[in-house]
Amino acid sequence: VLPKISLIATAVAATILLSGCGDDAAPTGTVTLKTAFNQSENNPQYKALVSFSDKLESATNGRYKLEIHPNELLGDQRASLELVQSGAIQMAVVANPLVENFNKNFSVLAMPYVYDNPEHQRKVFTSGALDSLFASTKGTGFEVITAYTAGARSVYTKGAAVTSPANMQGKKIRVMQSDTMIKMLSCMGGTGVPMGQGEVYSAIQQGVLDGAENNEITYADLKQYEVAPYFSATRHVMVADLLVANENFLAKMDEGDRELFRKLAKESTQTQFELWDKALDGARQTAKDNGATFTEVDIKPFQERCKPLQSAMLTTPEQKALYETIRELAE
Ligand code: GCU
Structure with a gap:
């Protein structure tokens, strides 16, 4: 597995260097946030990310949008989290257990039978109760922006x-x-x-x-x-899924844009729960x-x-x- 991961990491880093749009590039035109996702375009999480991107693009007058790479194209979740940490890409959706490796307190979000039902989980994810936990990985190269449901x-x-x-x-x-x-x-x-x-x-x-x-x-x-x-x-x-973003990228964002980014990301959680619920029977x-x-x-x-x-x-x-x-x- 490791050689595959480092090959992908190298390829991504090389592409970013060649195209000159890494997070060090001056924010002229539209900044695209490369986002890794491990499942298909049909997944409610993918759809929530698309809606987040549309809203972000319009709220920032086209300064920011997401470029989502589905189907493990940027590697599995462990590899994509490393890419986010290094700044080779800006965001990824990773399952909670991968973040537990950085801060054991996250494990509570994926304890057996900790939520009574999806509605309970939705309340927890949208209540703000997890904000300080999410900020706690600062210093390791990434920050958790919001959580998505992945059902039971x-x-x-x-x-x-x-x-x-x-x-x-x-x-x-x-x-x-x-x-x-x-x-x-x-x-x-x-x-x-x-x-x-x-x-x-x-x-x-x-x-x-x-x-x-x-x-x-x-x-x-x-x-x-x-x-x-x-x-x-x-x-x-x-088990919660977490939207994670590169720390330097966030720090370099203009303060107003960063606030918009955070607000819209949090709102995408509500959208994602609704999309999830609709997709289950199908x-x-x-x-x-x-x-x-x-x-x-x-x-x-x-x-x-x-x-x-x-x-x-x-x-x-x-x-x-x-x-x-x-x-x-x-x-
Ligand atoms: C769920 C979850 C993913 C995770 C996957 C897995 O689909 O949403 O984030 O990667 O399970 O079992 O690996």
Whole structure:
């Protein structure tokens, strides 16, 4: 994986040098914010970014717009976060677990069963309660601008549905590249195998994995129903996705533009929740039309087994305070 990442990083850096539009370039004309995204143009997050770009362009009289690169074209999320840190690109959407590697307090945003439902998560993301957490990665090259929903994640497998922790035994399930996600899979009874999203389809197809876990939209968007048609609604975790931006780029922006940028980015979260909600049924239907079976699951046994992990994830005073803040926003 590493050589691929550094090749992409070098290619991106070279392109930016040649075209002279890196973040050091004087803001003459339109500044394009290269933004990495790991899924397709159909994804509600992609659509929210397009709407954010349109609004930013019009609010700044054409001074700023986004140039979104979907489908892991700029590498997987880990690689794209490095590109943002180095300033080779300006923004990326990365899943919360990747940012946890910089500040463990982020893990609270992706704790099993921390949100009661999508509406609760929307309130948390739009309440301003996460602002100081988001600013906390300053100094590492990037800042979190806002959070997007990625729904609830469930397990999907080849062979048969998974309805109890006992069914999970011996199953190799792909997880995102984070310790928390590996631990989460163990508490659910299976074995978590970390890898970037782009490799999941073929790893399941080749039998390296028994399945994966994700939301219905990603499941359908990436056609993973073709290789793992049994979708079991474990809804074990709602992992935030984070829009991250290069720190120097932000610092160099004119103050008025920066405020507009921040405001419109935050507003894109509300848009993104609405787009997500609208897309869910269609994604389920697409998967079903292509042979997927959806099975409801009694989540209590999974919840019980994950309780120790929940408490183990609340170690620092900041984590405990954040957990309380999130829970207070539940209805
Ligand atoms: C979801 C999430 C992505 C993440 C992906 C994954 O689709 O929105 O940010 O990359 O899961 O499992 O890797």
